[in-house]
Amino acid sequence: MASRKKVLLKVIILGDSGVGKTSLMNQYVAKKFSNQYKATIGADFLTKEVMVDDRLVTMQIWDTAGQERFQSLGVAFYRGADGCVLVFDVTMPNTFRSLDSWRDEFLIQASPRDPENFPFVVIGNKIDLENRAVSARRAQGWCHSKGDIPYFETSAKEAINVEQAFQAVAKNAMAQETDVELCSEFPDPIKLSGDNNKPRDSNCPC
Amino acid sequence: MATDHREAEQLVNTSDSDLQEAEFVETNEAPGRCDSAVFAKTDDLDDLTLNITNGVIQNHRGTITSLIRKRSKRSNTPRDQETDADLTNNSNPSEQDIANSIEQSELSSELSEDEDVKNGLEDLSLQDTESAPEEAPSVTLIPSASESDYVNSLEWKQQKKHIFILSESGKPIYSRHGSEDKLVTIMGVMQALVSFVQDNKDNLRSIVAGDHTFVFMNRDHLTFVGITRGRESTQQMLLQLTYMYNQVISVLTHSALTRIFKQHRNCDLRRPLSGSEKFFDNLLNLMDVEPGLLLTSVRCLPLDSSVRDIVSQTIVQHAKVKDLVFALIIAQNQLVALVRMKRYYLHPMDLHLIINLINASESFKAAESWTPICLPKFDAGGFLQAYVSYLDEECQTCLLLLSVDIEAFYTLSECCTKIKERLNRYNALTAISNSLQRHSYSVQQCSIGDLRHFLYKARSTAQYTSPELGPPYNTPDQQDRLFGLYHFLHDKVHSVSRPLKLLYHVGQYETLLGWVTQGFELYAVFGPLVTKNIAIHAVNKLLRWIKREEDRLFILSSVTF
Numbered sequence: 202m203a204s205r206k207k208v209l210l211k212v213i214i215l216g217d218s219g220v221g222k223t224s225l226m227n228q229y230v231a232k233k234f235s236n237q238y239k240a241t242i243g244a245d246f247l248t249k250e251v252m253v254d255d256r257l258v259t260m261q262i263w264d265t266a267g268q269e270r271f272q273s274l275g276v277a278f279y280r281g282a283d284g285c286v287l288v289f290d291v292t293m294p295n296t297f298r299s300l301d302s303w304r305d306e307f308l309i310q311a312s313p314r315d316p317e318n319f320p321f322v323v324i325g326n327k328i329d330l331e332n333r334a335v336s337a338r339r340a341q342g343w344c345h346s347k348g349d350i351p352y353f354e355t356s357a358k359e360a361i362n363v364e365q366a367f368q369a370v371a372k373n374a375m376a377q378e379t380d381v382e383l384c385s386e387f388p389d390p391i392k393l394s395g396d397n398n399k400p401r402d403s404n405c406p407c
Numbered sequence: 408m409a410t411d412h413r414e415a416e417q418l419v420n421t422s423d424s425d426l427q428e429a430e431f432v433e434t435n436e437a438p439g440r441c442d443s444a445v446f447a448k449t450d451d452l453d454d455l456t457l458n459i460t461n462g463v464i465q466n467h468r469g470t471i472t473s474l475i476r477k478r479s480k481r482s483n484t485p486r487d488q489e490t491d492a493d494l495t496n497n498s499n500p501s502e503q504d505i506a507n508s509i510e511q512s513e514l515s516s517e518l519s520e521d522e523d524v525k526n527g528l529e530d531l532s533l534q535d536t537e538s539a540p541e542e543a544p545s546v547t548l549i550p551s552a553s554e555s556d557y558v559n560s561l562e563w564k565q566q567k568k569h570i571f572i573l574s575e576s577g578k579p580i581y582s583r584h585g586s587e588d589k590l591v592t593i594m595g596v597m598q599a600l601v602s603f604v605q606d607n608k609d610n611l612r613s614i615v616a617g618d619h620t621f622v623f624m625n626r627d628h629l630t631f632v633g634i635t636r637g638r639e640s641t642q643q644m645l646l647q648l649t650y651m652y653n654q655v656i657s658v659l660t661h662s663a664l665t666r667i668f669k670q671h672r673n674c675d676l677r678r679p680l681s682g683s684e685k686f687f688d689n690l691l692n693l694m695d696v697e698p699g700l701l702l703t704s705v706r707c708l709p710l711d712s713s714v715r716d717i718v719s720q721t722i723v724q725h726a727k728v729k730d731l732v733f734a735l736i737i738a739q740n741q742l743v744a745l746v747r748m749k750r751y752y753l754h755p756m757d758l759h760l761i762i763n764l765i766n767a768s769e770s771f772k773a774a775e776s777w778t779p780i781c782l783p784k785f786d787a788g789g790f791l792q793a794y795v796s797y798l799d800e801e802c803q804t805c806l807l808l809l810s811v812d813i814e815a816f817y818t819l820s821e822c823c824t825k826i827k828e829r830l831n832r833y834n835a836l837t838a839i840s841n842s843l844q845r846h847s848y849s850v851q852q853c854s855i856g857d858l859r860h861f862l863y864k865a866r867s868t869a870q871y872t873s874p875e876l877g878p879p880y881n882t883p884d885q886q887d888r889l890f891g892l893y894h895f896l897h898d899k900v901h902s903v904s905r906p907l908k909l910l911y912h913v914g915q916y917e918t919l920l921g922w923v924t925q926g927f928e929l930y931a932v933f934g935p936l937v938t939k940n941i942a943i944h945a946v947n948k949l950l951r952w953i954k955r956e957e958d959r960l961f962i963l964s965s966v967t968f
Contacts, residue, residue, distance in 0.1 A: 281576020
């Protein structure tokens with residue numbers, strides 16, 4: 202099993218349909234880009250191994266469908282996430298306005314222990330396009346208001362800033378990673394009360 | 408694997424007219440029976456079956472397909488359907504056509520991406536589309552550099568049985584074959600399947616796809632997945648997964664496990680479990696060769712009852728220490744003696760965890776040890792402290808003293824010294840070692856013609872006995888096949904929908920007889936030409952033989968401190 206140095210991070214990509222979530226992931230993982238749009242069904246899973254501060258990190262990237270909320274899969278996707286990437290399209294203001302609801306829904310579904318400091322990253326994608334409609338300042342303002350979420354402007358097509366954005370997710374998620382020193386605290390010793398053996402119908406799962 | 412084409416199967420009730428001429432032994436006098444149980448009475452599969460309604464299993468057959476259909480209903484664009492077709496993995500001809508036609512017109516970059524998706528799902532369904540040699544040579548050591556190649560190889564896909572453990576967030580914890588590190592993607596897919604069904608307030612129990620059965624079990628924030636193309640039934644796979652769950656609890660305790668996930672939902676459980684992988688591997692290996700796990704019962708080392716009495720009395724006299732709950736001696740996975748505190752019982756499933764602990768660890772051979780172990784059936788909430796020491800130079804006979812006192816090591820170490828000394832003085836260790844060298848007994852010793860092999864379980868004591876594996880079951884392949892027959896027979900007899908008292912099954916290569924009474928379970932394997940009458944006379948004779956030998960084969964009296 203895992204040595205102390207190896208870390209697995211579960212990272213979720215959220216955002217409206219067509220903002221380029223799958224493209225970002227493919228650019229990041231496979232260094233590939235396709236102009237053709239293909240909606241994601243349910244979810245895609247990809248993994249990438251990166252080094253963060255001398256530690257080998259396996260990123261388990263859950264690319265979700267933006268077209269629908271896929272609520273039937275919601276809990277599964279968000280549960281136990283270590284980081285979340287919120288993506289919008291800089292040429293489509295409505296995708297930027299949706300960030301609020303994506304963030305809220307994530308926090309409700311995943312209910313992380315410390316929602317204020319959960320490692321989000323916001324990506325404004327498609328900066329290679331001419332018709333930009335959301336300014337960097339506006340995006341940064343929103344990020345600032347949500348507890349200084351790091352903001353990146355990327356182009357999945359031209360591989361601009363993609364690596365950096367994901368590296369930031371990994372780094373921030375790692376910083377959150379409380380080293381779970383679970384085994385140090387010894388569980389209560391067994392007390393011999395005579396009913397240890399009693400069949401615990403409700404508790405005993407076996 | 409034998410494909411039993413011409414099998415005739417007869418389900419027999421004791422009132423069956425054919426059988427009236429053959430007389431059965433009175434069943435309430437089961438050999439190996441004892442009134443004061445040595446272990447907690449085994450509850451068999453009963454507690455498992457309670458949780459499972461047949462209907463649920465039926466409902467989720469083909470869940471992948473229905474899941475995909477649902478998805479395709481939602482999506483409107485034709486490109487969506489294309490991915491759907493990929494997902495169904497060619498199971499639906501019309502969708503396959505769509506897939507093919509679109510694949511041809513696709514850009515190369517997209518093609519490779521699709522293949523990724525496709526590969527991912529092929530991995531999941533483990534369908535081998537290419538024809539390959541039946542028995543791929545099993546590789547035990549895989550250099551880490553080729554790990555990722557290995558999990559994508561045909562050999563990996565063709566493993567007879569896969570076992571996975573993942574957290575409820577879809578993080579990998581354990582894989583029997585291949586590094587779980589390289590299976591991050593497939594574990595995500597499994598988690599998605601499980602959660603999709605859970606979201607409908609239901610539970611995914613199993614999926615049957617081709618000759619593979621996928622069995623899912625959710626416990627305490629963990630998902631256990633077993634995939635087999637062997638003869639294990641869903642029930643039997645669930646039992647195996649339960650053993651795996653128990654092994655997790657044994658390392659962490661139930662209270663720690665729930666606390667971990669309460670505090671850190673995203674916890675990577677491999678960390679707290681690190682170092683215990685060998686116990687999972689070993690337990691799974693045991694399950695493939697040791698019928699005791701299937702029968703939830705243990706095998707005792709055949710020993711004259713006088714010798715066994717000396718052993719247990721020695722323990723009683725020299726290990727009478729406060730807070731010592733169980734004291735036992737185990738030799739080569741067999742129980743030699745067990746002494747327990749009054750009011751406490753050792754469940755056979757717990758005992759298998761103890762046996763596994765000993766079996767999987769080399770370090771106990773080097774020095775006396777003090778190790779925490781949680782026994783889930785005894786108390787899932789905390790650790791017992793186990794003093795472990797081998798009693799002989801050859802490291803075959805192992806003494807375990809299980810206490811609730813964390814400070815008891817030196818006290819118990821002294822007990823061990825005394826026990827060892829007395830056992831040597833009474834030549835009991837020599838007797839144990841002689842018995843180990845004699846290798847149990849052969850089926851010929853029962854002197855019953857046509858009987859090739861059998862498993863006999865005394866239900867009240869949760870102990871079983873069986874002869875050594877002789878010809879024709881002297882090769883690993885044949886042993887595997889025999890084990891498959893026992894799985895089949897066991898499953899038929901314990902079928903949830905129709906439990907049987909008696910099953911007479913004529914197969915291509917052997918005839919099987921399964922017989923379950925209040926007192927015992929008997930699974931007998933005969934040559935193919937045996938007749939029903941001969942078989943019934945033979946098992947009656949066998950029961951008489953076991954009765955004669957029961958003092959030697961079983962621990963009949965329960966010893967307490």
